[in-house]
Amino acid sequence: MDPRLLVHTRTTDYRHDSIPAAVAALRTLGDFAIDHTEDPAALAGSLEPYAAVVFLSTSGEVLTAAGRERLAAYVETGGGFVGVHAAACTEYTWPYYGELLGARFARHPRFQPGRALVEDHDHPATRHLPPVWDFTDEWYDFDTNPRDTARVLLTADETSYEGGGMGADHPLAWCREQGAGRVFYTALGHAAQAYDDPGFRAHLRGGLTWAARA
DSSP states (O other), rough: OOEEEEEEOBBOOOOOTTTTHHHHHHTTTTOEEEEEOGGGGGSSSTTOSSSSSEEOOOOOOOHHHHHHHHHHHHHHOOOEEEEEEGGGBBBTOHHHHHHHOOOOOEEEOSEEEEEHHHHHHHTTTTTTTTTTTEEEEOOESSSSOOOSSSSSEEEEEEESSOEEEEEEEEEEEEEEETTTTTEEEOOOOOOOOGGOOHHHHHHHHHHHHHHTTT
């Protein structure tokens, strides 16, 4: 049986128009069975059937108190967690979530072309990518640099676009361990077109596979 993912797309703040395309893309990756929900009660129940929980462009406060407790216990005891794009704009009032993800969204410049630099090719989320990857996105800045607690996979080349605010060391995608669990995050994925891009689809598949230990 394919590993099962719980994909959560609830938003209580900005909502991305790309969410339907993103969910459809996950369903067509071919490696996972997908349960999609926007009901916070789904995360307050048992998460044991899932190889990973995915927050896909969530925003604002999306969990109940019981859901927070359940998600933390799930990851700490070995569950996988994947955050995509606006997952970094989520659960600002829950300190554990910021620790789990590794950094929180701060701001972004306008949607525009730029270059992502592969820092670590020895990971399933990046091993297929060229050293310099041309992409179009929002190029998120974060409130802190996750490098001290995470394995950075991709960085942004701020010389390739306008409005970057983190400088020469600007992580875009990373992975880390939290307790016995695995966490993968990518800042990319703003527009629906991203989910048709073969490179980005393989980037997602690799991150999901790693986090879910698939």
